[in-house]
Amino acid sequence: MSQEEFVKELGWIFEHSPWIAERAWGAGPFTSAEQLHESMVNVVEHSSLEEKLGLLRAHPDLATRVHMADASVKEQQGVGLDSLGEEEYEEFLSLNNSYKEKFNFPFILAVKGHNKDSIKEAMKTRLNLDKDAELQEALNQIYKIGQFRLEDHVQN
Numbered sequence: 011m012s013q014e015e016f017v018k019e020l021g022w023i024f025e026h027s028p029w030i031a032e033r034a035w036g037a038g039p040f041t042s043a044e045q046l047h048e049s050m051v052n053v054v055e056h057s058s059l060e061e062k063l064g065l066l067r068a069h070p071d072l073a074t075r076v077h078m079a080d081a082s083v084k085e086q087q088g089v090g091l092d093s094l095g096e097e098e099y100e101e102f103l104s105l106n107n108s109y110k111e112k113f114n115f116p117f118i119l120a121v122k123g124h125n126k127d128s129i130k131e132a133m134k135t136r137l138n139l140d141k142d143a144e145l146q147e148a149l150n151q152i153y154k155i156g157q158f159r160l161e162d163h164v165q166n
Contacts, residue, residue: 120154
């Protein structure tokens with residue numbers, strides 16, 4: 011497949027960041043989804059801090075009522091973040107705001123296997139991390155999200 015076709019097919023795997031698929035294409039052909047995912051992670055790991063922060067900031071806040079990518083909508087619906095009561099919504103909003111104020115990017119979590127309570131606890135826990143540790147943890151969560159999305163895409 012051409013680079014253009016590759017990016018069109020897989021550019022959405024990492025939220026609003028088709029540049030990752032674009033750069034990973036050159037490492038192909040890929041013999042497995044795992045190999046492709048490793049290549050995409052490698053692209054991010056070797057990107058500039060500004061590009062990493064751009065990738066982080068391309069993600070929506072969890073449990074917000076704003077427009078987001080289809081994949082994020084489905085992931086958040088799957089754990090009930092689209093149906094929070096007003097009090098729960100306000101608590102998530104407050105945690106999101108505290109997190110963004112401290113780290114200058116949104117809280118990111120691969121929500122598969124979580125529920126709204128475990129997500130809230132993860133937010134509270136990770137608010138206590140230092141900036142470098144949280145930057146790496148947020149990237150690790152993005153890698154998990156990318157892996158889940160790629161696996162789902164390849165299976166369908």
